[in-house]
Amino acid sequence: MEKRTVAGRSGQEWLSSLPACFLLLAVVIFSTSSDIHNKVLQLGQDLWSGYYQLRFDPVQPTCNPAINVDAAVQQRLAQKPSGDDALLGGLLDSGPVDPKAIRASIENAKKACQAQFADYRSIQSRITPGVKVYRSVELFIADVVAFGLTAQRYILALIVMVCAATATFTRHHIAMRGMETRLDYTVSHFLQFLANSMLLMSSYMYRKMSHDSGAIMTTGQEVLHDLWIGGFLLLTLVSVYKLFRVPSEMKEGGSLMHAFLTVPLYTTMCLVSGSYFSLVAHNAAGIGIYLDKMMELSDMFLNVGLYVWAGMMLKQTRLASLVFNLFRPWKMPPELLAVVAVMVASVPTAYTGASGIFVIAAGSVIYSELRNAGARRQLALAATAMSGSLGVVLRPCLLVVVIAYLNRQVTTDNLYHWGGWVFLLTSVLFLLMSMVFNRQRGFKLAPASEAFPEMITALRPVIPYILVIAAVVVFYWLVLGVAMDEFSAPRILPVIMLGILVYEHVRFKGSREHVSGEIDHKGLEQSLRSATTETTSEIGALLLLFGLSVSIGGVIERSDVMSMFPQALGSPWSAMLLMVAILVVLGMIMDPFGAVILVSSTVASIAYDSGINPIHFWMVTLVAFELGYLSPPVALNHLLTRQVVGEDEMNASYLKEGTFYQRHERVMMPLLVMGVALLIVAFGPLFYYAR
Incomplete structure (x- = not known):
């Protein structure tokens, strides 16, 4: 895909970048159209008071505004009991009919009908040619907004699949180490093939389970199922193609340990969660179910794509x-x-x-x-x-x-x-660490x-x-x-x-x-x-990493790991120590939004019941997550840094001389800053309250 083909554009640009650009632009347009529609509605209200009534042609009332009250009263009095009342032998008859009550009822109905016709004629007279033109534009924008809301899930699924296939093709998935040898390449792509096959099978089983359950499937749900299946089929085919196309720059030799470190994180998460759902939970559709839950937060994950796009334009x-x-x-x-x-x-x-x-x-x-x-x-x-x-x-x-x-x-x-x-x-700690302990010149x-x-x-x-x-x-x-x-x-x-x-x-x-x-x-x-x-x-x-992180969260939730911990601890100190350990580990293996959802439904109540202030707990949670993202063995933020600066820069940063800290400064410095910050944020307030 790196070879130039048509009009000076590579295959990746035609088959991946161009569709992704259109999809991301569509997200911006659909979300902005909602803002435009709100403003157009407000402007319509300013131009024509009661514009909301003018958005559609009024329906003519079906009642009779010129009804003859006397004739209607006589007709009502002449009516005989209905069939049901006659069968019950008049048991439901409450007594003699009051002509005055009937007249009052008919007169009130006539007045209401006349008011309905007056409103109908008033609205109809206010729908001028200008209103018709304006509302046609406004209703078109409303249709665009409605279509955009409906299309969010499909756009997210398409973006994930197109971009994930591109990341597989360009060897751009997030892993502990980059591929250097043929062994690295073979092990990594073989396990990616297994993981992608597992995703394909899980999506297919989820679709089959949805049909077998007898639930009514909408067209939208069917399309979404088919998108996931088609996307994972594409991903599986790409991984097979890459498996048998070993690049010439891959060196011979290598170790199996290093090869396993080149396996993308999403692959590891997929193999772990897929094995759990298939072998332990006996539900092969498990990953597909949790990936479908990702669609419930489609706007949030689409926002991730927009942020990355804005950063790349920067x-x-x-x-x-x-x-x-x-x-x-x-x-x-x-x-x-x-x-x-x-x-x-x-x-x-x-x-x-x-x-x-x-x-x-x-x-x-x-x-x-x-x-x-x-x-x-x-x-x-x-x-x-x-x-x-x-x-x-x-x-x-x-x-x-x-x-x-x-x-x-x-x-x-x-x-x-x-x-x-x-x-x-954290800013002061970073400044002190940089200028006092880390300074190498005046x-x-x-x-x-x-x-x-x-x-x-x-x-x-x-x-x-x-x-x-x-x-x-x-x-x-x-x-x-x-x-x-x-x-x-x-x-x-x-x-x-x-x-x-x-x-x-x-x-x-x-x-x-x-x-x-x-x-x-x-x-x-x-x-x-x-x-x-x-x-x-x-x-x-x-x-793809975020999606499989949601699946890992499902494993933690379904396996009842959190139930192994006591629902409340007698001391806030012991509770805080346990919370810090749990939160740092969650920060290592889950995306922040998925981790917050999991923590809210599990360990948060343990902290509250143990006497930890909720605001204090969530400040600790945010700092602990950041420490987790910077902590080995996963250290996601370091892996993302490797992703954006490139393998050459990372390899050039390795030092063979100097102290342990100097040789591992890129890891030690963030760990010390956020680690000290976490200790202060977690236990400092407890010292204060204990006074």
Whole structure:
């Protein structure tokens, strides 16, 4: 698929990137159309009072507004008992008929009918040609919104399958180690074949089980079943093709232990959960059932794809380099620059809602800019892995919203308030670790008299980007009535990045001038194409991992592992120690949203019943999850960092000399920062309450 074929485009770009681009654009259009429809409805109400009544032609009432009351009364009095009353021998007869009551009833019915006709004529007279034109547009937008809501599940299934097949074809799935030998390649792709076959069989069995149960299957459900089956069939065929197409660059030799480390994480999760459901739970459809549950959160997983796409478009722009240029005049040591980069990255992380998503979306930009500023590889890798860890407790992080939605004991305001203090704590710890324990050269900044004018000069090229961003945000706010928050960010950020790409295309007339002075001849189309090509593999790897993480959560839930723990512990100290261990492990093996759902339904009640304050518990949970994402043996954020910076950079970072800490700084530094933060957040308040 790397060979150029038609019109200078590779097979991957035609068969994967182009469909993925259309699907992602469709998500943005459908979600934005909902905002447009709300605004159109509001505008219609402003133009025509009571517009909601004018959206459809009124139905003419069937009653008679000119009924003769006297004749109707006489007709009612002349009526004989109905058949049922006659059979009951008049037992239901309540006495003589009151003519006055009958007349009053008929007169009231006549007045109501006349009012209905008056409303009918009033509405009909107000439906002018202008209203008809306006409502035809409004109803078309409403149909688009309804279609978009219905299509969400199918779009997600298509994106997962197209992008997962691309990740398999390009060897881009998330694994502990990259493939280096023929043994690595064979073992990895053989196990991927087994896992994909298991997914195919589970999806087929789920479809068969749904039919055998006698439940009524809608057309939409049938289509979704067929999409999963067809997608996993494609994935299985791709893995078979790759299994027998060993690349020539693969070296001979290798060890079986290293080969198992090259197996993608989703494959391991699939084999574990599939074996459990088939052999223990005796339900071969288990994985298919839990993957179908993924559809219930289709908007959230589609947002993941949009965030990654926006991050890859950011990588195609000059914006990140220009922002880093603002700090270069101060001649910061690399350690301090790494702290600044991680703290700045906390803001977009708060919008993405998960550190792993941010690492995939913007990790390569942070790593390359830190390296350009002189940071050593180990430090740059550590900062990249941590780049999303500090912002998950800040407003408007969607993960916090999910926690508050699932747990009535806490509110978003309280969580965000204490999250700000947790952010301050982790930032100070990162600063101390970088500047006191990790500094390898003197701490000396450039004089403000020299640095500040240069910083102002470096700010000038950033101003147009700020204006583009502000224009998009203000447009959504003023025209569509949508503020930039955790709910709107997924659809606004891609529009912002598209606006920046358009600006650069116009400003540089199809070429982009780098900070180094080199010219990269990329126009709008090529930049968007490059960003989407990178996005497809990243989305496929991430979403398939998230989907199988949901399945692992199902194994934990179905196996009643959590029931092995006591429902309440006598001491908050022992309960907190147990909670910390459980939460860190869950952070190692599950995606954040799935882990929050599992924790809410299992261990949260144990913590509450053991005397741990709910807000305190969830602050601990968020920090513990981040420590889990940075902790071996899985260390997901480090694996995602490897994914975005490449195997060559990772291999070049390995040191044979120096202390243990220096040789493993990229892992040790984040562990120490988040580990100390977790101990303080978990047990500090208990010391305070114990006084």
